[in-house]
Amino acid sequence: MAVRFLMGILCLVFLASQGIAETPVPQDKRKQTVIGKYVTARQAYEMWKADPDRVRILDCRTREEYLSQGHPTMAYSIPAHLRMRGGSLRDNPEFEARTRQRFAPGDVILVICRAGYRSADAVNRLAGAGFRNVYNVVDGFEGSDGGGGAATGWKNSGAPWTRDVNPELL
Template sequence: MNALSKSLTALAELEEVRRRARDARLPYAGEVSPDLAWALVQAGEAQLIDVRSREEFKFVGHVPGSSNVAWATGTTLTRNPRFLREFEATAARDAVVLLICRSGKRSADAAAVASRAGFGNVFNVTEGFEGDLDVDGHRGALNGWRQRGLPWLQD
């Protein structure tokens, strides 16, 4: 499949995601899998913003080319009072923006806030960077960006 075909396929999938989000009455544009997120980013159809803390972004790892706008900061993950201002400085209002965090929960909250602020194309990346906890309380084995073998870097 050539680059144009991949881009068109990813965009068609994104429209289906939007439809499901409307049906589910999500407070943001929809939820995309890590695989679809990477396809959209590779095709130049979306911007990926990681909403984990700067420490998580740097030391746990991050997606190449992603931006970091922390939803919460510090060891207690206190809500970042500058989140929306920093988000607005990073993303264009009409851009397709994909938000990722550790497991998909903080990014869903951030997507809802950004959507309420007038960003109509904000999507949550399900499973997040590290995925859900397994039966032993560990992340990275069940699902998530890294478990799927998608590209990532670590400082």
């Protein structure tokens, strides 16, 4: 167990030294978090591959989005917001508690939404609940071209995703 933990730490140190573990602070303030940890979807996948027992991917979109639009194959669905009648969103009052039930305090949690805005809010909520090793996946699941024509996001990164449902991840 200790060897596996040390290997995970070494992988994260290696990734950080290669510029893979974190991305710069997003220019868009709506994607910035109080913790200040950011990754792209591609970096998130590389971090997960390096240590899948400790790096967790949390999809904070609504359950409907998770199921209909697809999701990272290994992502846990814990909605940070609930869609109300009429389409508006409200905070899910169980978000922090469900996250605490699902993940260990030492886990690295990579939070993803559609485009990096709601995940920033979710990271801030988790920070308020005492989580410290939480990253915002700034380009999200769908990504955007940012006006430059380059497709971003988990779906466009080559990382695995699915529309299939694994009940253990719900």
